[in-house]
Amino acid sequence: MAVFRVAIVGAGPAGIFVADLLRNSERSFEVSIDLFDQLPAPYGLVRYGVAPDHPRIKGIVNSLRQVIDDDEIRLLGNVCYGRDITLTDLKRHYHAVIFTTGATKDARLTIQGADLPGSFGAGSFVSWYDGHPDVPRDWSLNHKAVAVIGNGNVALDVTRMLARRVNELATTEMPKSILDQFERSQVTDIHVIGRRGPLQVKFTPLELRELGELPDVDILLDENDFVSDEASELAKATNKQTQIIDRVFTAWRSREPIGANRRIHFHFHSKPIEIFGANQVEGVRLERTEPDGEGGARGTGRTLDLPVDAVYSAIGYFGTELPDIPFDRLRGVIPNRAGRAIDDSDQRVHGVYASGWIKRGPVGLIGATKSDAIETVQSLLSDQADWWTPSDPSPDSVTSLLKDRGVKFTTLEGWHRLDEYEIGLGAREGRQRVKVIPREQMVEISNNV
Numbered sequence: 308m309a310v311f312r313v314a315i316v317g318a319g320p321a322g323i324f325v326a327d328l329l330r331n332s333e334r335s336f337e338v339s340i341d342l343f344d345q346l347p348a349p350y351g352l353v354r355y356g357v358a359p360d361h362p363r364i365k366g367i368v369n370s371l372r373q374v375i376d377d378d379e380i381r382l383l384g385n386v387c388y389g390r391d392i393t394l395t396d397l398k399r400h401y402h403a404v405i406f407t408t409g410a411t412k413d414a415r416l417t418i419q420g421a422d423l424p425g426s427f428g429a430g431s432f433v434s435w436y437d438g439h440p441d442v443p444r445d446w447s448l449n450h451k452a453v454a455v456i457g458n459g460n461v462a463l464d465v466t467r468m469l470a471r472r473v474n475e476l477a478t479t480e481m482p483k484s485i486l487d488q489f490e491r492s493q494v495t496d497i498h499v500i501g502r503r504g505p506l507q508v509k510f511t512p513l514e515l516r517e518l519g520e521l522p523d524v525d526i527l528l529d530e531n532d533f534v535s536d537e538a539s540e541l542a543k544a545t546n547k548q549t550q551i552i553d554r555v556f557t558a559w560r561s562r563e564p565i566g567a568n569r570r571i572h573f574h575f576h577s578k579p580i581e582i583f584g585a586n587q588v589e590g591v592r593l594e595r596t597e598p599d600g601e602g603g604a605r606g607t608g609r610t611l612d613l614p615v616d617a618v619y620s621a622i623g624y625f626g627t628e629l630p631d632i633p634f635d636r637l638r639g640v641i642p643n644r645a646g647r648a649i650d651d652s653d654q655r656v657h658g659v660y661a662s663g664w665i666k667r668g669p670v671g672l673i674g675a676t677k678s679d680a681i682e683t684v685q686s687l688l689s690d691q692a693d694w695w696t697p698s699d700p701s702p703d704s705v706t707s708l709l710k711d712r713g714v715k716f717t718t719l720e721g722w723h724r725l726d727e728y729e730i731g732l733g734a735r736e737g738r739q740r741v742k743v744i745p746r747e748q749m750v751e752i753s754n755n756v
């Protein structure tokens with residue numbers, strides 16, 4: 308039986324779901340899958356994005372693990388497409404490639420002062436507290452008042468992490484070095500800023516409600532923000548999520564502050580127009596907005612200066628351009644039709660596919676990545692006549708190439724070793740896991756046969 312060799316670049320949920328669907332698909336040929344990741348460990352943002360105080364979601368790892376443990380899938384970690392392996396290499400060794408490289412950069416805030424010291428992208432903060440090997444290890448939490456710009460779940464994660472006490476985080480998989488920095492945190496006030504109204508937020512109800520359950524935290528709302536308009540009433544009448552969110556805010560509005568040590572202030576109808584400060588963030592200028600009647604917001608020209616010492620912008624993520632692969636610089640995705648990459652002239656790029664956040668942009672939970680994978684796999688399997696014709700499709704040729712280039716790649720067995728090592732570190736402290744951060748150490752433990 309003919310063997311179809313496919314490379315998947317990116318071992319996050321999208322790459323793993325694609326691999327799962329491929330190995331379980333009905334077909335008249337065998338598949339052999341190589342799943343590459345630039346990191347020595349798999350799972351993408353499930354390991355390096357999902358907040359450490361959300362271990363239930365990390366449980367998804369168990370189902371992802373069952374997929375990568377399959378014989379038909381070979382994991383090759385610590386291999387970066389574009390540096391360690393190129394499109395020419397892939398064409399020589401595979402029939403097709405699916406890029407599932409996600410969107411890991413912060414979308415840029417483009418207002419004046421966004422580059423001042425003290426202004427951060429939420430994604431950098433998330434990568435830091437989640438122990439990503441490629442970000443600086445120090446994060447100063449010596450700011451008292453912090454603004455978090457954005458009304459999506461990442462803004463909620465960042466707010467919650469800033470509001471938590473270190474003892475609430477001590478049971479998570481955070482290494483001691485990160486916990487120590489949370490212990491020294493000076494944060495007392497977190498200002499969550501959104502352009503539109505409370506019923507136009509992109510929070511999911513569960514995550515919003517969770518904020519109200521944090522110990523020793525008051526939630527402060529401004530009654531002036533709860534102006535009703537036709538679009539909000541319609542959203543409330545027709546959308547279950549909006550109804551729950553409305554109930555959460557209504558309950559909070561009637562809650563008396565308890566004089567807590569940390570406070571979360573929500574500022575709706577507030578558009579950040581400038582971050583100001585002489586040499587470092589001293590505040591953020593907000594323009595008051597009003598409902599535009601269609602679910603959006605328009606500026607009123609009235610401004611307010613909110614004094615803060617730091618700004619975290621959680622306004623979205625953005626994909627990274629990959630060498631020799633078409634890229635939509637506006638949306639940060641690989642332009643595609645049903646997962647088939649298309650070039651600037653709207654022509655198919657044969658043999659190249661995309662799935663997950665690099666296919667459709669950084670929106671949606673892990674589950675959405677699965678439905679997305681179904682479409683891409685269907686496209687791939689129905690394009691058999693267009694696949695590449697590799698001159699050397701043997702699996703060994705790829706590992707030989709990596710060895711020749713001095714790439715210290717990791718494997719599934721290596722990941723199991725690292726996984727067990729981290730679980731062992733956790734067990735000593737009664738925790739489920741403690742993460743290893745430095746890349747060299749991750750590789751060393753993985754490859755230490």
Ligand SMILES: Cc1cc2nc3c(=O)[nH]c(=O)nc-3n(C[C@H](O)[C@H](O)[C@H](O)COP(=O)(O)OP(=O)(O)OC[C@H]3O[C@@H](n4cnc5c(N)ncnc54)[C@H](O)[C@@H]3O)c2cc1C
Nearest residue numbers: 317319320321344345351352356388408409663664672673
């Ligand atoms: C802060 C944050 C918190 C989130 N929390 C939740 C949550 O609680 N629940 C939920 O359901 N969803 C959550 N999500 C959404 C979820 O993480 C995404 O839906 C999902 O991870 C997208 O999957 P992906 O595989 O497309 O991308 P990713 O998970 O980003 O995976 C992409 C992979 O590609 C690899 N890669 C990138 N470039 C290269 C290259 N050049 N060569 C080789 N490998 C490469 C990366 O290392 C990474 O492992 C969260 C997202 C963020 C940002």
